[in-house]
Amino acid sequence: MRFHFSLLLLVMAGLAVAFVPLPVPAITPQERTFEIDAHQFAYSPSELKVNTGDTITIQLVSADVVHGLYVYGYDISVEADPGQSATLTFVADKPGSFRFRCNITCGAMHPFMIGKLNVGSNSWLYRSIGLAALAVFGVTVSKKPKA
């Protein structure tokens, strides 16, 4: 009985770590423009940091062949011809860490041409590490009943 009760507590703590909403610092949204240079097989800069609610403009400039930029989670994309630039504007209203990726086949390492967009803090990472810590705690304190 005691074992079940602690397990229940642990699961509830886990749910709290995973889902309880955190206070979001009120930051006035800004407009931000990034010029991203795309070349086989990387973006530079490859990591963007913005605040939730910012309006983002990405100017994608392709240095060699046709490249695209697809933002996970937002499911929007843009593509730029060689030597040209193309623009993508959107409101970063979903917080979290998102990959962006080339979506035009551009050569061998194309599937791994990847960058990262951080909107606000990467709270899911911290929550995940919290869950991992909680799990370790649970395993360590619980003595498994002899099978």
Next chain:
Amino acid sequence: MAKIELTRIPFIKNALKSRYPQLAVFIVMLIGYIFAILAGLIGTPVGSHNFSIVFVWIAWWAILILVAVPFFGRGWCAVCPIPLPGEWLQHGAVLSPPDKRPKWLNLRVPKMFRNIWLQNISYLLLALFSSVLLTTPNITGIVLAAMLFAAIGLSTVFERRAFCRYLCPVGGFIGLYSQTAPIELRIKDKQVCVTCEGKPCYNGSSAGYGCPWDVFPGGLTKNTYCGLCMECIRTCPHDNIAVNLRPFSADLAKPSTRMDEAFKAFIMLGSAIVYAGVLLGPWGMFKDAAYNVGSSAWFIYAIVFLAIIFVVLPGLFTLGILNTKNTLPLKQRFASLSTALIPLGLMFWVAFSLSFVLTNASYILAALSDPLGLGWNLFGTANAAWQPMLTSILAPAQTLALVVGLVWSARTAQKSANEAGTSSMPVVIYCFVATSLMLWLLL
């Protein structure tokens, strides 16, 4: 928890005992394999539109690591086409039971090679070239063909399946991780084996071949080296072989003390971490280094890769367990405690592969319709656009996989520490730190 004997069910028993269902799957697999070689060699050089890349590295890999290994252990080896031509040649037959006299050299593999170090090396060789291998159809075609021919060559020189046991680069980790699967092939009653004359399961009989994997079924205690080829079900005259459903990772309760297996666990853990950083991370420099084989950047990448696997990860692990009070020699403690890294590594690979596979799965439809990238459109899906799948559940699914892996490895650590009479804490902390690193790389 009790085991459930699946071979009690007549349908399953008959399907496994008969050679025909297996042969049917073998033939389909072999055709697919040879087609993948040809597609790699003559199809388009664009990886994401070539059957060899899409079906081997996306479809097969997804099924292997997400389904086959975690749930069926060596289930893939039961239907793998790679050793078949060699085995048929070695037997001088496709189906018919053996006549006794060996047709080829039939040598025993030298003692010094009877471990998985060669598999560790062959895996690492591929791993160091993996960025090229994963993306270049030609290279994939050549590697697939090389494995087929190596297996044929070894079959004519050595007895049984020497390639599978000692050289196959994927066989090593499938074997290691198969210990976690809820499926096993074991004998039913030890006493029957003790009195069994001639041990046909190992030596062969008119009903079938002696264990091709060179294990004695009567002595099986873990899944690692049993290829689930089902030969012993056919040869055992006393109906003493069972396929059981069992609790996950039952084999890990008795930790291994072999160094080659311990290092396999580090190799797999380390390469999952390196791939998550290099392939899925935002750092273009690492990708360049990994891809440009032969360049000085690549040599640095190779050295760092090997250092992580052979120095950093095992070194930190050793430091962690150094001070645990214990009578066992350090080497044995190292091997036995590293058992915890087996479920951890498996779940690292699951988390890594989820991202890689869901992102690229949409290539499968296109490649099915136009396998060689020559502009065919067999099923009307050749122009299916690239679209990552299930992006919204990817991160939670990865967290879930990694946290489950951590709990699983912590439990395993407790058991093996118990067995070794020492504390599990250093290993649990090690696993937690590694998991946090993996979370940081993937999320």
